[in-house]
Amino acid sequence: MSDNILSINLATTRQQWGFAEAVDGCLARGITAISPWRDQVAAIGLAEASRIVRANGLRLTGLCRGGMFPAADAEGRQAALDDNRRAVDEAAELGADCLVLVVGGLPEGSRDITDARAQVAEGIAALLPHARASGVPLAIEPLHPMYAADRACVNTLDQALDLCEALGPGVGVAIDVYHVWWDPGLAQAIARAGRMGAIMAHHICDWRVPTRDLLLDRGMMGDGVIDLPGIRAMIEAAGWNGPQEVEIFSAQDWWQRPGDEVLAVCQERFESACQAR
Amino acid sequence: MSDNILSINLATTRQQWGFAEAVDGCLARGITAISPWRDQVAAIGLAEASRIVRANGLRLTGLCRGGMFPAADAEGRQAALDDNRRAVDEAAELGADCLVLVVGGLPEGSRDITDARAQVAEGIAALLPHARASGVPLAIEPLHPMYAADRACVNTLDQALDLCEALGPGVGVAIDVYHVWWDPGLAQAIARAGRMGAIMAHHICDWRVPTRDLLLDRGMMGDGVIDLPGIRAMIEAAGWNGPQEVEIFSAQDWWQRPGDEVLAVCQERFESACQAR
Numbered sequence: 001m002s003d004n005i006l007s008i009n010l011a012t013t014r015q016q017w018g019f020a021e022a023v024d025g026c027l028a029r030g031i032t033a034i035s036p037w038r039d040q041v042a043a044i045g046l047a048e049a050s051r052i053v054r055a056n057g058l059r060l061t062g063l064c065r066g067g068m069f070p071a072a073d074a075e076g077r078q079a080a081l082d083d084n085r086r087a088v089d090e091a092a093e094l095g096a097d098c099l100v101l102v103v104g105g106l107p108e109g110s111r112d113i114t115d116a117r118a119q120v121a122e123g124i125a126a127l128l129p130h131a132r133a134s135g136v137p138l139a140i141e142p143l144h145p146m147y148a149a150d151r152a153c154v155n156t157l158d159q160a161l162d163l164c165e166a167l168g169p170g171v172g173v174a175i176d177v178y179h180v181w182w183d184p185g186l187a188q189a190i191a192r193a194g195r196m197g198a199i200m201a202h203h204i205c206d207w208r209v210p211t212r213d214l215l216l217d218r219g220m221m222g223d224g225v226i227d228l229p230g231i232r233a234m235i236e237a238a239g240w241n242g243p244q245e246v247e248i249f250s251a252q253d254w255w256q257r258p259g260d261e262v263l264a265v266c267q268e269r270f271e272s273a274c275q276a277r
Numbered sequence: 278m279s280d281n282i283l284s285i286n287l288a289t290t291r292q293q294w295g296f297a298e299a300v301d302g303c304l305a306r307g308i309t310a311i312s313p314w315r316d317q318v319a320a321i322g323l324a325e326a327s328r329i330v331r332a333n334g335l336r337l338t339g340l341c342r343g344g345m346f347p348a349a350d351a352e353g354r355q356a357a358l359d360d361n362r363r364a365v366d367e368a369a370e371l372g373a374d375c376l377v378l379v380v381g382g383l384p385e386g387s388r389d390i391t392d393a394r395a396q397v398a399e400g401i402a403a404l405l406p407h408a409r410a411s412g413v414p415l416a417i418e419p420l421h422p423m424y425a426a427d428r429a430c431v432n433t434l435d436q437a438l439d440l441c442e443a444l445g446p447g448v449g450v451a452i453d454v455y456h457v458w459w460d461p462g463l464a465q466a467i468a469r470a471g472r473m474g475a476i477m478a479h480h481i482c483d484w485r486v487p488t489r490d491l492l493l494d495r496g497m498m499g500d501g502v503i504d505l506p507g508i509r510a511m512i513e514a515a516g517w518n519g520p521q522e523v524e525i526f527s528a529q530d531w532w533q534r535p536g537d538e539v540l541a542v543c544q545e546r547f548e549s550a551c552q553a554r
Binding site for chain 2: 112148
Protein backbone atom coordinates (compact mmCIF):
# COMPACT_ATOMS: atom_id res chain seq x y z
CA MET A 1 0.00 0.00 0.00
CA SER A 2 1.36 3.36 -0.96
CA ASP A 3 2.24 5.85 1.71
CA ASN A 4 1.94 8.63 -0.86
CA ILE A 5 -0.89 10.43 0.90
CA LEU A 6 -1.83 14.08 1.16
CA SER A 7 -0.88 15.87 4.35
CA ILE A 8 -1.85 19.43 5.24
CA ASN A 9 0.67 21.65 6.93
CA LEU A 10 -1.54 23.79 9.11
CA ALA A 11 0.24 26.97 8.06
CA THR A 12 -1.79 26.57 4.88
CA THR A 13 -4.97 27.55 6.76
CA ARG A 14 -3.27 29.53 9.50
CA GLN A 15 -5.40 32.63 9.05
CA GLN A 16 -8.65 30.71 8.86
CA TRP A 17 -8.36 28.00 11.47
CA GLY A 18 -6.80 27.06 14.79
CA PHE A 19 -5.60 23.53 15.46
CA ALA A 20 -8.96 22.00 16.32
CA GLU A 21 -10.83 23.68 13.48
CA ALA A 22 -8.14 22.65 11.02
CA VAL A 23 -8.34 19.04 12.18
CA ASP A 24 -12.13 19.12 11.81
CA GLY A 25 -11.77 20.64 8.35
CA CYS A 26 -9.31 17.95 7.30
CA LEU A 27 -11.34 15.08 8.72
CA ALA A 28 -14.46 16.36 7.00
CA ARG A 29 -12.64 15.90 3.71
CA GLY A 30 -11.08 12.56 4.59
CA ILE A 31 -7.62 14.01 5.19
CA THR A 32 -5.94 12.22 8.09
CA ALA A 33 -2.37 13.54 7.90
CA ILE A 34 -1.37 16.97 9.14
CA SER A 35 1.67 18.93 10.21
CA PRO A 36 0.99 21.58 12.85
CA TRP A 37 3.10 24.50 14.04
CA ARG A 38 4.15 24.82 17.64
CA ASP A 39 2.23 28.04 18.21
CA GLN A 40 -0.94 26.32 16.97
CA VAL A 41 -0.36 23.47 19.39
CA ALA A 42 0.41 25.87 22.22
CA ALA A 43 -2.79 27.82 21.60
CA ILE A 44 -4.95 24.78 22.32
CA GLY A 45 -2.48 23.18 24.73
CA LEU A 46 -0.17 20.27 24.09
CA ALA A 47 -2.31 17.78 26.06
CA GLU A 48 -5.50 18.64 24.17
CA ALA A 49 -3.71 18.66 20.83
CA SER A 50 -2.24 15.26 21.61
CA ARG A 51 -5.66 13.94 22.66
CA ILE A 52 -7.18 15.12 19.38
CA VAL A 53 -4.37 13.50 17.39
CA ARG A 54 -4.78 10.15 19.13
CA ALA A 55 -8.57 10.16 19.27
CA ASN A 56 -8.71 10.64 15.51
CA GLY A 57 -5.80 8.44 14.56
CA LEU A 58 -4.11 11.36 12.83
CA ARG A 59 -0.70 11.00 11.31
CA LEU A 60 1.62 13.93 11.99
CA THR A 61 4.02 14.18 9.08
CA GLY A 62 6.07 16.65 11.07
CA LEU A 63 6.04 19.29 13.76
CA CYS A 64 7.05 22.80 12.66
CA ARG A 65 9.49 23.85 13.87
CA GLY A 66 12.73 23.71 15.75
CA GLY A 67 15.97 25.37 14.75
CA MET A 68 17.04 29.03 14.88
CA PHE A 69 20.33 27.98 16.46
CA PRO A 70 22.74 30.88 15.75
CA ALA A 71 22.82 33.65 18.30
CA ALA A 72 25.06 36.58 19.13
CA ASP A 73 26.17 35.16 22.48
CA ALA A 74 26.32 32.00 24.58
CA GLU A 75 23.13 32.86 26.44
CA GLY A 76 21.26 33.15 23.17
CA ARG A 77 22.60 29.82 21.97
CA GLN A 78 21.61 28.15 25.25
CA ALA A 79 18.11 29.62 25.06
CA ALA A 80 17.78 28.28 21.52
CA LEU A 81 18.95 24.84 22.62
CA ASP A 82 16.52 24.80 25.53
CA ASP A 83 13.66 25.75 23.26
CA ASN A 84 14.66 23.05 20.78
CA ARG A 85 14.62 20.45 23.54
CA ARG A 86 11.07 21.50 24.36
CA ALA A 87 10.21 21.19 20.68
CA VAL A 88 11.56 17.64 20.71
CA ASP A 89 9.39 16.86 23.74
CA GLU A 90 6.32 18.22 21.98
CA ALA A 91 7.08 16.23 18.83
CA ALA A 92 7.45 13.10 20.94
CA GLU A 93 4.19 13.72 22.78
CA LEU A 94 2.36 14.30 19.49
CA GLY A 95 3.99 11.30 17.83
CA ALA A 96 5.22 13.38 14.90
CA ASP A 97 7.23 11.70 12.15
CA CYS A 98 9.95 14.31 12.62
CA LEU A 99 10.76 17.70 14.06
CA VAL A 100 11.40 20.07 11.16
CA LEU A 101 14.42 22.31 11.68
CA VAL A 102 14.59 25.76 10.14
CA VAL A 103 18.13 26.27 11.27
CA GLY A 104 18.37 30.05 11.57
CA GLY A 105 20.31 32.76 9.79
CA LEU A 106 22.85 35.37 10.80
CA PRO A 107 22.83 36.59 14.39
CA GLU A 108 22.02 40.28 14.83
CA GLY A 109 24.89 42.37 13.54
CA SER A 110 26.79 39.48 11.98
CA ARG A 111 28.05 39.20 8.42
CA ASP A 112 29.77 35.87 9.06
CA ILE A 113 27.67 33.18 7.40
CA THR A 114 30.44 30.62 7.82
CA ASP A 115 30.27 31.10 11.57
CA ALA A 116 26.47 30.92 11.52
CA ARG A 117 26.74 27.60 9.70
CA ALA A 118 29.18 26.32 12.29
CA GLN A 119 26.76 27.35 15.02
CA VAL A 120 24.01 25.39 13.30
CA ALA A 121 26.14 22.25 13.21
CA GLU A 122 27.01 22.68 16.87
CA GLY A 123 23.41 23.35 17.83
CA ILE A 124 22.05 20.26 16.11
CA ALA A 125 24.85 18.16 17.57
CA ALA A 126 23.92 19.41 21.04
CA LEU A 127 20.24 18.68 20.45
CA LEU A 128 20.72 15.27 18.94
CA PRO A 129 21.22 13.12 22.07
CA HIS A 130 17.89 14.30 23.47
CA ALA A 131 16.18 13.80 20.13
CA ARG A 132 17.55 10.29 19.81
CA ALA A 133 16.57 9.42 23.37
CA SER A 134 13.08 10.75 22.64
CA GLY A 135 12.76 8.85 19.39
CA VAL A 136 12.24 12.08 17.42
CA PRO A 137 13.99 12.28 14.05
CA LEU A 138 15.32 15.73 13.21
CA ALA A 139 14.61 16.91 9.67
CA ILE A 140 16.86 19.70 8.46
CA GLU A 141 14.96 21.78 5.93
CA PRO A 142 17.25 23.58 3.51
CA LEU A 143 15.63 26.94 2.82
CA HIS A 144 15.75 28.97 -0.37
CA PRO A 145 18.86 31.17 -0.56
CA MET A 146 16.66 34.27 -0.30
CA TYR A 147 16.22 33.33 3.38
CA ALA A 148 19.94 32.84 4.07
CA ALA A 149 20.27 36.04 6.11
CA ASP A 150 17.26 35.86 8.35
CA ARG A 151 15.82 32.35 8.45
CA ALA A 152 18.19 29.57 7.46
CA CYS A 153 21.81 29.51 6.41
CA VAL A 154 21.41 25.92 5.16
CA ASN A 155 20.40 26.62 1.60
CA THR A 156 20.87 23.55 -0.55
CA LEU A 157 19.97 19.93 -0.15
CA ASP A 158 23.60 18.90 -0.53
CA GLN A 159 24.61 21.26 2.25
CA ALA A 160 21.96 19.70 4.51
CA LEU A 161 23.13 16.21 3.58
CA ASP A 162 26.72 17.14 4.42
CA LEU A 163 25.44 18.07 7.87
CA CYS A 164 23.55 14.79 8.15
CA GLU A 165 26.69 12.84 7.28
CA ALA A 166 28.68 14.70 9.88
CA LEU A 167 26.03 14.31 12.59
CA GLY A 168 25.13 10.65 12.19
CA PRO A 169 21.88 8.75 12.80
CA GLY A 170 18.71 10.58 13.79
CA VAL A 171 19.10 13.50 11.40
CA GLY A 172 17.68 13.73 7.90
CA VAL A 173 16.12 16.26 5.54
CA ALA A 174 12.76 17.77 4.75
CA ILE A 175 12.63 18.44 1.02
CA ASP A 176 10.40 21.41 0.26
CA VAL A 177 10.08 21.98 -3.46
CA TYR A 178 9.75 25.73 -2.95
CA HIS A 179 13.25 25.91 -1.55
CA VAL A 180 15.11 23.52 -3.82
CA TRP A 181 13.39 23.46 -7.23
CA TRP A 182 15.95 25.82 -8.83
CA ASP A 183 19.00 23.77 -7.80
CA PRO A 184 20.99 22.52 -10.81
CA GLY A 185 22.24 19.67 -8.60
CA LEU A 186 18.79 18.68 -7.34
CA ALA A 187 18.43 15.30 -9.03
CA GLN A 188 21.81 14.13 -7.80
CA ALA A 189 21.19 15.49 -4.31
CA ILE A 190 17.84 13.71 -4.01
CA ALA A 191 19.43 10.47 -5.15
CA ARG A 192 22.14 10.98 -2.55
CA ALA A 193 19.53 11.61 0.13
CA GLY A 194 17.85 8.38 -0.83
CA ARG A 195 21.08 6.40 -0.59
CA MET A 196 21.62 7.90 2.86
CA GLY A 197 18.09 7.01 3.96
CA ALA A 198 17.80 10.66 4.92
CA ILE A 199 14.48 11.71 3.36
CA MET A 200 12.00 12.45 6.14
CA ALA A 201 9.45 14.75 4.53
CA HIS A 202 8.34 16.11 1.16
CA HIS A 203 6.69 19.51 1.21
CA ILE A 204 4.83 20.88 -1.78
CA CYS A 205 3.45 24.17 -3.08
CA ASP A 206 4.44 26.17 -6.17
CA TRP A 207 6.58 29.11 -7.27
CA ARG A 208 4.44 31.90 -8.69
CA VAL A 209 5.61 34.16 -11.52
CA PRO A 210 5.79 36.89 -10.51
CA THR A 211 6.43 36.26 -6.83
CA ARG A 212 5.11 39.34 -5.06
CA ASP A 213 6.56 38.80 -1.61
CA LEU A 214 9.64 36.98 -0.34
CA LEU A 215 7.77 35.11 2.38
CA LEU A 216 4.01 35.08 1.94
CA ASP A 217 3.33 34.49 -1.75
CA ARG A 218 3.65 30.76 -2.23
CA GLY A 219 1.43 29.31 -4.91
CA MET A 220 -0.98 26.39 -5.00
CA MET A 221 0.40 23.33 -6.74
CA GLY A 222 -0.13 23.72 -10.47
CA ASP A 223 -0.26 27.52 -10.38
CA GLY A 224 3.48 28.03 -10.76
CA VAL A 225 6.56 26.81 -12.54
CA ILE A 226 7.84 23.98 -10.34
CA ASP A 227 7.95 20.59 -12.01
CA LEU A 228 6.17 18.84 -9.15
CA PRO A 229 5.69 15.48 -10.94
CA GLY A 230 9.35 15.50 -11.94
CA ILE A 231 10.60 16.17 -8.41
CA ARG A 232 8.20 13.60 -6.96
CA ALA A 233 9.60 11.08 -9.45
CA MET A 234 13.13 11.85 -8.23
CA ILE A 235 12.05 11.31 -4.64
CA GLU A 236 10.28 8.04 -5.38
CA ALA A 237 13.21 6.86 -7.47
CA ALA A 238 15.35 7.57 -4.41
CA GLY A 239 13.25 5.05 -2.54
CA TRP A 240 10.92 7.32 -0.57
CA ASN A 241 7.18 7.11 -1.10
CA GLY A 242 5.92 9.03 1.93
CA PRO A 243 3.30 11.76 2.27
CA GLN A 244 3.29 14.98 0.30
CA GLU A 245 2.69 17.83 2.73
CA VAL A 246 1.12 21.00 1.40
CA GLU A 247 2.63 24.10 2.97
CA ILE A 248 1.39 27.37 1.50
CA PHE A 249 1.99 30.80 3.02
CA SER A 250 -0.23 33.09 0.94
CA ALA A 251 -1.26 36.37 2.47
CA GLN A 252 -2.95 37.76 -0.62
CA ASP A 253 -4.64 34.67 -1.96
CA TRP A 254 -5.13 31.34 -0.15
CA TRP A 255 -5.26 32.80 3.35
CA GLN A 256 -8.14 34.96 2.13
CA ARG A 257 -10.30 32.00 1.09
CA PRO A 258 -12.49 29.72 3.23
CA GLY A 259 -10.45 26.89 4.72
CA ASP A 260 -12.64 24.20 3.21
CA GLU A 261 -12.19 25.67 -0.27
CA VAL A 262 -8.41 25.64 0.22
CA LEU A 263 -8.45 22.00 1.27
CA ALA A 264 -10.67 21.05 -1.67
CA VAL A 265 -8.23 22.63 -4.10
CA CYS A 266 -5.29 20.96 -2.33
CA GLN A 267 -6.95 17.58 -2.79
CA GLU A 268 -7.75 18.21 -6.44
CA ARG A 269 -4.25 19.48 -7.24
CA PHE A 270 -2.61 16.67 -5.27
CA GLU A 271 -4.20 14.29 -7.78
CA SER A 272 -3.84 16.38 -10.92
CA ALA A 273 -0.50 18.16 -10.48
CA CYS A 274 1.66 16.33 -7.94
CA GLN A 275 1.95 12.67 -8.89
CA ALA A 276 5.18 11.28 -10.28
CA ARG A 277 5.25 10.80 -14.01
CA MET B 278 49.45 49.65 -10.15
CA SER B 279 46.23 48.24 -8.83
CA ASP B 280 43.26 47.93 -11.12
CA ASN B 281 40.97 47.82 -8.08
CA ILE B 282 39.02 50.93 -8.99
CA LEU B 283 35.43 51.96 -8.45
CA SER B 284 33.06 51.58 -11.39
CA ILE B 285 29.46 52.75 -11.44
CA ASN B 286 26.87 50.60 -13.12
CA LEU B 287 24.50 53.19 -14.49
CA ALA B 288 21.46 51.29 -13.22
CA THR B 289 22.47 52.74 -9.86
CA THR B 290 21.33 56.18 -10.96
CA ARG B 291 18.83 55.03 -13.57
CA GLN B 292 15.94 57.07 -12.19
CA GLN B 293 18.01 60.24 -11.80
CA TRP B 294 20.21 60.39 -14.87
CA GLY B 295 20.50 59.40 -18.51
CA PHE B 296 23.81 58.29 -20.01
CA ALA B 297 25.34 61.73 -20.55
CA GLU B 298 24.23 63.10 -17.18
CA ALA B 299 25.57 60.01 -15.41
CA VAL B 300 28.93 60.37 -17.15
CA ASP B 301 29.07 64.02 -16.14
CA GLY B 302 28.16 63.09 -12.58
CA CYS B 303 30.88 60.44 -12.45
CA LEU B 304 33.55 62.65 -13.99
CA ALA B 305 32.71 65.44 -11.56
CA ARG B 306 33.65 63.07 -8.77
CA GLY B 307 36.71 61.65 -10.47
CA ILE B 308 35.05 58.36 -11.37
CA THR B 309 36.24 57.19 -14.79
CA ALA B 310 34.81 53.66 -14.97
CA ILE B 311 31.17 52.94 -15.74
CA SER B 312 28.94 50.16 -16.96
CA PRO B 313 25.90 51.30 -18.92
CA TRP B 314 22.72 49.50 -19.92
CA ARG B 315 21.76 49.09 -23.54
CA ASP B 316 18.58 51.13 -23.20
CA GLN B 317 20.60 54.01 -21.76
CA VAL B 318 22.97 53.83 -24.72
CA ALA B 319 20.09 53.59 -27.18
CA ALA B 320 18.43 56.65 -25.68
CA ILE B 321 21.40 58.87 -26.55
CA GLY B 322 22.44 56.87 -29.58
CA LEU B 323 25.33 54.43 -29.88
CA ALA B 324 27.53 56.84 -31.85
CA GLU B 325 27.14 59.65 -29.34
CA ALA B 326 27.63 57.32 -26.39
CA SER B 327 30.77 55.97 -28.00
CA ARG B 328 32.03 59.49 -28.67
CA ILE B 329 31.51 60.43 -25.01
CA VAL B 330 33.31 57.31 -23.86
CA ARG B 331 36.32 57.96 -26.07
CA ALA B 332 36.45 61.72 -25.55
CA ASN B 333 36.65 61.20 -21.80
CA GLY B 334 38.86 58.14 -21.75
CA LEU B 335 36.18 56.21 -19.85
CA ARG B 336 36.66 52.58 -19.04
CA LEU B 337 33.56 50.45 -19.56
CA THR B 338 33.70 47.58 -17.10
CA GLY B 339 30.84 45.94 -18.93
CA LEU B 340 27.77 46.47 -21.08
CA CYS B 341 24.46 45.32 -19.57
CA ARG B 342 23.13 43.17 -20.96
CA GLY B 343 22.78 40.30 -23.37
CA GLY B 344 21.19 36.96 -22.64
CA MET B 345 17.53 35.98 -22.31
CA PHE B 346 18.14 33.01 -24.60
CA PRO B 347 15.32 30.54 -23.81
CA ALA B 348 12.15 30.93 -25.81
CA ALA B 349 9.03 28.92 -26.46
CA ASP B 350 9.79 28.39 -30.14
CA ALA B 351 12.54 28.57 -32.76
CA GLU B 352 11.52 32.05 -33.88
CA GLY B 353 11.86 33.33 -30.33
CA ARG B 354 15.29 31.75 -29.99
CA GLN B 355 16.41 33.26 -33.29
CA ALA B 356 15.17 36.70 -32.26
CA ALA B 357 17.10 36.39 -29.01
CA LEU B 358 20.24 35.40 -30.88
CA ASP B 359 19.88 38.29 -33.31
CA ASP B 360 19.47 40.72 -30.45
CA ASN B 361 22.50 39.28 -28.69
CA ARG B 362 24.59 39.75 -31.83
CA ARG B 363 23.56 43.42 -31.84
CA ALA B 364 24.55 43.62 -28.17
CA VAL B 365 27.97 42.25 -29.05
CA ASP B 366 28.31 44.90 -31.75
CA GLU B 367 27.41 47.62 -29.29
CA ALA B 368 29.88 46.32 -26.71
CA ALA B 369 32.59 46.28 -29.39
CA GLU B 370 31.78 49.82 -30.49
CA LEU B 371 31.87 51.04 -26.89
CA GLY B 372 35.04 49.12 -26.09
CA ALA B 373 33.43 47.41 -23.10
CA ASP B 374 35.47 44.93 -21.05
CA CYS B 375 32.70 42.37 -21.53
CA LEU B 376 29.09 41.87 -22.46
CA VAL B 377 27.24 40.75 -19.33
CA LEU B 378 24.81 37.90 -19.96
CA VAL B 379 21.66 37.51 -17.89
CA VAL B 380 20.81 34.24 -19.50
CA GLY B 381 17.03 34.11 -19.15
CA GLY B 382 14.58 31.91 -17.30
CA LEU B 383 11.73 29.63 -18.25
CA PRO B 384 9.92 30.29 -21.50
CA GLU B 385 6.25 31.21 -21.12
CA GLY B 386 4.29 28.17 -20.01
CA SER B 387 7.33 26.01 -19.32
CA ARG B 388 8.15 24.14 -16.13
CA ASP B 389 11.24 22.51 -17.65
CA ILE B 390 14.26 24.25 -16.15
CA THR B 391 16.58 21.56 -17.48
CA ASP B 392 15.48 22.40 -21.00
CA ALA B 393 15.85 26.13 -20.33
CA ARG B 394 19.41 25.51 -19.21
CA ALA B 395 20.12 23.54 -22.35
CA GLN B 396 18.74 26.42 -24.43
CA VAL B 397 21.09 28.80 -22.62
CA ALA B 398 24.09 26.64 -23.45
CA GLU B 399 22.99 26.44 -27.08
CA GLY B 400 22.34 30.16 -27.26
CA ILE B 401 25.73 31.15 -25.91
CA ALA B 402 27.42 28.61 -28.18
CA ALA B 403 25.64 30.15 -31.17
CA LEU B 404 26.61 33.68 -30.10
CA LEU B 405 30.20 32.88 -29.31
CA PRO B 406 31.76 32.91 -32.80
CA HIS B 407 30.50 36.45 -33.40
CA ALA B 408 31.65 37.55 -29.95
CA ARG B 409 35.09 36.10 -30.50
CA ALA B 410 35.39 37.67 -33.93
CA SER B 411 34.36 41.00 -32.42
CA GLY B 412 36.79 40.72 -29.52
CA VAL B 413 33.99 40.94 -26.97
CA PRO B 414 34.29 38.61 -23.95
CA LEU B 415 30.97 37.19 -22.77
CA ALA B 416 30.46 37.29 -18.99
CA ILE B 417 27.81 34.89 -17.71
CA GLU B 418 26.28 36.36 -14.58
CA PRO B 419 24.83 33.72 -12.29
CA LEU B 420 21.72 35.22 -10.76
CA HIS B 421 20.27 34.56 -7.33
CA PRO B 422 18.00 31.49 -7.29
CA MET B 423 14.99 33.73 -6.61
CA TYR B 424 15.30 34.80 -10.26
CA ALA B 425 15.50 31.26 -11.67
CA ALA B 426 12.00 31.34 -13.13
CA ASP B 427 11.91 34.70 -14.83
CA ARG B 428 15.42 36.10 -15.29
CA ALA B 429 18.22 33.55 -15.22
CA CYS B 430 18.31 29.79 -14.84
CA VAL B 431 22.06 29.92 -14.20
CA ASN B 432 22.02 30.31 -10.44
CA THR B 433 25.40 29.42 -8.99
CA LEU B 434 28.94 30.33 -9.85
CA ASP B 435 29.86 26.67 -10.28
CA GLN B 436 27.02 26.21 -12.73
CA ALA B 437 28.28 29.19 -14.75
CA LEU B 438 31.82 27.83 -14.67
CA ASP B 439 30.60 24.45 -15.93
CA LEU B 440 29.15 26.34 -18.89
CA CYS B 441 32.42 28.20 -19.42
CA GLU B 442 34.35 24.94 -19.45
CA ALA B 443 31.98 23.46 -22.00
CA LEU B 444 32.02 26.54 -24.23
CA GLY B 445 35.73 27.29 -24.31
CA PRO B 446 37.63 30.58 -24.69
CA GLY B 447 35.80 33.89 -24.80
CA VAL B 448 33.32 33.13 -22.04
CA GLY B 449 33.76 33.92 -18.35
CA VAL B 450 31.74 35.07 -15.38
CA ALA B 451 30.53 38.26 -13.75
CA ILE B 452 30.52 37.74 -10.00
CA ASP B 453 27.83 39.84 -8.36
CA VAL B 454 27.92 39.51 -4.59
CA TYR B 455 24.15 39.97 -4.36
CA HIS B 456 23.57 36.78 -6.30
CA VAL B 457 26.23 34.52 -4.83
CA TRP B 458 26.95 35.60 -1.25
CA TRP B 459 24.80 32.84 0.28
CA ASP B 460 26.50 29.98 -1.61
CA PRO B 461 28.16 27.49 0.77
CA GLY B 462 30.54 26.61 -2.09
CA LEU B 463 31.44 30.22 -2.90
CA ALA B 464 35.07 30.25 -1.79
CA GLN B 465 35.86 27.11 -3.76
CA ALA B 466 33.97 28.35 -6.80
CA ILE B 467 35.80 31.69 -6.85
CA ALA B 468 39.12 29.88 -6.57
CA ARG B 469 38.06 27.66 -9.48
CA ALA B 470 37.08 30.72 -11.51
CA GLY B 471 40.51 32.16 -10.86
CA ARG B 472 42.27 29.01 -11.99
CA MET B 473 40.21 29.09 -15.18
CA GLY B 474 41.03 32.75 -15.78
CA ALA B 475 37.28 33.25 -16.03
CA ILE B 476 36.67 36.26 -13.77
CA MET B 477 35.56 39.20 -15.92
CA ALA B 478 33.68 41.44 -13.51
CA HIS B 479 32.99 41.97 -9.82
CA HIS B 480 29.68 43.63 -8.98
CA ILE B 481 28.94 44.97 -5.51
CA CYS B 482 25.97 46.13 -3.44
CA ASP B 483 24.49 44.65 -0.27
CA TRP B 484 21.70 42.38 0.96
CA ARG B 485 19.28 44.26 3.19
CA VAL B 486 17.50 42.63 6.13
CA PRO B 487 14.63 42.69 5.61
CA THR B 488 14.60 42.68 1.82
CA ARG B 489 11.31 44.34 0.87
CA ASP B 490 11.19 43.51 -2.82
CA LEU B 491 12.62 40.69 -4.90
CA LEU B 492 14.08 42.98 -7.54
CA LEU B 493 14.34 46.61 -6.48
CA ASP B 494 15.59 46.62 -2.90
CA ARG B 495 19.33 46.18 -3.13
CA GLY B 496 21.32 47.87 -0.43
CA MET B 497 24.32 50.19 -0.43
CA MET B 498 27.57 48.48 0.48
CA GLY B 499 27.83 48.34 4.25
CA ASP B 500 24.09 48.55 4.86
CA GLY B 501 23.48 44.81 4.69
CA VAL B 502 24.87 41.44 5.67
CA ILE B 503 27.20 40.55 2.82
CA ASP B 504 30.83 40.10 3.83
CA LEU B 505 32.15 42.33 1.04
CA PRO B 506 35.78 42.44 2.26
CA GLY B 507 35.77 38.67 2.60
CA ILE B 508 34.45 38.06 -0.90
CA ARG B 509 36.86 40.64 -2.35
CA ALA B 510 39.68 38.81 -0.62
CA MET B 511 38.56 35.56 -2.26
CA ILE B 512 38.53 37.25 -5.66
CA GLU B 513 41.96 38.81 -5.22
CA ALA B 514 43.34 35.53 -3.90
CA ALA B 515 42.02 33.98 -7.10
CA GLY B 516 44.28 36.34 -9.02
CA TRP B 517 41.82 39.02 -10.12
CA ASN B 518 42.28 42.59 -9.01
CA GLY B 519 39.91 44.39 -11.38
CA PRO B 520 37.30 47.07 -10.80
CA GLN B 521 34.47 46.77 -8.31
CA GLU B 522 31.27 47.82 -10.08
CA VAL B 523 28.44 49.18 -7.96
CA GLU B 524 25.06 48.00 -9.17
CA ILE B 525 22.13 49.00 -6.97
CA PHE B 526 18.46 48.74 -7.93
CA SER B 527 16.68 50.58 -5.14
CA ALA B 528 13.23 51.92 -5.86
CA GLN B 529 12.46 53.05 -2.32
CA ASP B 530 15.82 54.44 -1.29
CA TRP B 531 18.79 55.19 -3.56
CA TRP B 532 16.75 55.94 -6.67
CA GLN B 533 14.98 58.61 -4.61
CA ARG B 534 18.15 60.53 -3.77
CA PRO B 535 20.13 63.03 -5.87
CA GLY B 536 22.56 61.24 -8.15
CA ASP B 537 25.57 63.08 -6.80
CA GLU B 538 24.71 62.05 -3.25
CA VAL B 539 24.48 58.43 -4.38
CA LEU B 540 27.89 58.60 -6.02
CA ALA B 541 29.43 60.25 -2.96
CA VAL B 542 28.18 57.44 -0.75
CA CYS B 543 29.39 54.84 -3.26
CA GLN B 544 32.87 56.35 -3.12
CA GLU B 545 32.91 56.50 0.66
CA ARG B 546 31.65 52.94 1.07
CA PHE B 547 34.01 51.64 -1.62
CA GLU B 548 36.84 52.73 0.65
CA SER B 549 35.31 51.84 4.02
CA ALA B 550 33.33 48.66 3.33
CA CYS B 551 34.61 46.96 0.18
CA GLN B 552 38.35 46.45 0.41
CA ALA B 553 39.82 43.01 0.98
CA ARG B 554 40.90 42.30 4.50
